[in-house]
Amino acid sequence: MRIGVITDTHVGEHLPELPREALRALRGVDLVIHAGDLSLPGVLGRLEEVAPVVAVRGNHDEDGGGHGLPAMAWVRAGATTIAVTHGTRGWLTERLGAASALMRRDPHAMGFDRAMLRRGRGADVVVTGHTHMPVQRRVGGTLLFSPGALYVPESDPWYEWTGPGRRAYRTLRRLVPEEARRPAVGVLEVRGRAVHAHRILLEEPLRGRAGGRAA
Numbered sequence: 001m002r003i004g005v006i007t008d009t010h011v012g013e014h015l016p017e018l019p020r021e022a023l024r025a026l027r028g029v030d031l032v033i034h035a036g037d038l039s040l041p042g043v044l045g046r047l048e049e050v051a052p053v054v055a056v057r058g059n060h061d062e063d064g065g066g067h068g069l070p071a072m073a074w075v076r077a078g079a080t081t082i083a084v085t086h087g088t089r090g091w092l093t094e095r096l097g098a099a100s101a102l103m104r105r106d107p108h109a110m111g112f113d114r115a116m117l118r119r120g121r122g123a124d125v126v127v128t129g130h131t132h133m134p135v136q137r138r139v140g141g142t143l144l145f146s147p148g149a150l151y152v153p154e155s156d157p158w159y160e161w162t163g164p165g166r167r168a169y170r171t172l173r174r175l176v177p178e179e180a181r182r183p184a185v186g187v188l189e190v191r192g193r194a195v196h197a198h199r200i201l202l203e204e205p206l207r208g209r210a211g212g213r214a215a
Contacts, residue, residue, distance in 0.1 A: 001077045004029035004051065005186035005197075007086070007129030008149035012040035013060060014159070015151055018047075021204045022150055025185050026050045033075065035129035035146065036060075036086025041067040058086035058129060072119070077190045083120030087112060087130030098172055107133060107175045113144055125188065125195055132173075134180050136197050147186025147199045154181045155206055 004026035011018055023046065026032060032047045036058025044067075047053045057069040075082040089097070089112075097110030112131055117139055120126030125143045128135070134148035153159040154173065161170050173181065183202040188195055 001031070001190045002029045003075075003077060003082070003188040003190065004032040005035065005127055005145065005147050005188060006032065006047070006150055007035035007127075007146060008037040008058070008132055008151055009034070009043050010037055010039045010060065010149075010151040011043050014039075014153075014156060015207055018043055019150070019183075019202065019204065019206055021202050022183075022185055023047075023050055025200045025202065026187075029187060031075070031077070033082070033084055033127055035084055035127050036069075036088075037129060037149075038067065040064075054084060056084050056086055059088040074123070077188075079193050080124045080190050080195055081122070082125040082127060082188070083123035084127045085116060085119050087116055087128045089115060098168070101175065102168075102172060105175055107131075107172065108135075113137065113139075117142060117144055124193065125197075127188075132181075133176055134184065134186075134199055136199070143195055143197065145186065145188065145197045147184045148180060148182070150183050150185065150202075151206065152181050152183055155183050 029051050032051050032053045034055035036056050037060040039060050044053050054073050054075055055069050056073050057066040061067055073084040101107050101109045116126055116128045128146045132149035135146045137144050184199050186199050188197050
């Protein structure tokens with residue numbers, strides 16, 4: 001079974017539409033997982049043109065009432081159990097995690113991975129979003145996976161870095177390796193209990209000039 005993974009699309013908030021390259025990259029999968037921050041629910045309709053979709057809500061979906069999506073979903077793929085969560089944590093936890101990452105100059109020092117593994121306890125795979133960073137690591141018998149975000153501000157020349165919050169975010173993002181700051185989707189190849197994950201980098205512009213249509 002081939003499962004596409006996409007997260008943090010932010011359509012309607014930062015992007016005018018889902019880039020066609022992302023849809024092409026997911027062609028041929030049996031299922032699509034969206035790990036939150038759609039921003040607009042129409043994203044699900046576009047993904048359903050590729051394959052059935054399982055989606056969870058992210059923190060940027062709350063203005064839309066969460067679009068009726070759960071905070072967490074469980075997927076059974078043959079003998080493999082997949083837990084899906086966006087990764088939203090409490091305000092204080094998020095701020096303390098970011099401060100720890102900045103102090104240690106390590107973007108993975110936020111405690112995020114450990115928290116997501118606890119949240120998906122019992123699953124063979126835990127799929128997340130939220131940090132706009134890829135992760136692929138095994139802890140015990142569990143694979144923690146995110147392809148990284150579809151939308152990353154570094155790939156958007158019109159993203160506004162102004163304001164103290166966004167300036168601090170930019171400082172944190174500079175700790176992330178350059179390749180990890182590129183738009184991507186992912187695929188999980190599931191055979192029995194064996195799962196292979198890979199990340200597909202997107203090469204085309206996310207959108208045209210000044211918010212025009214995606215290339």
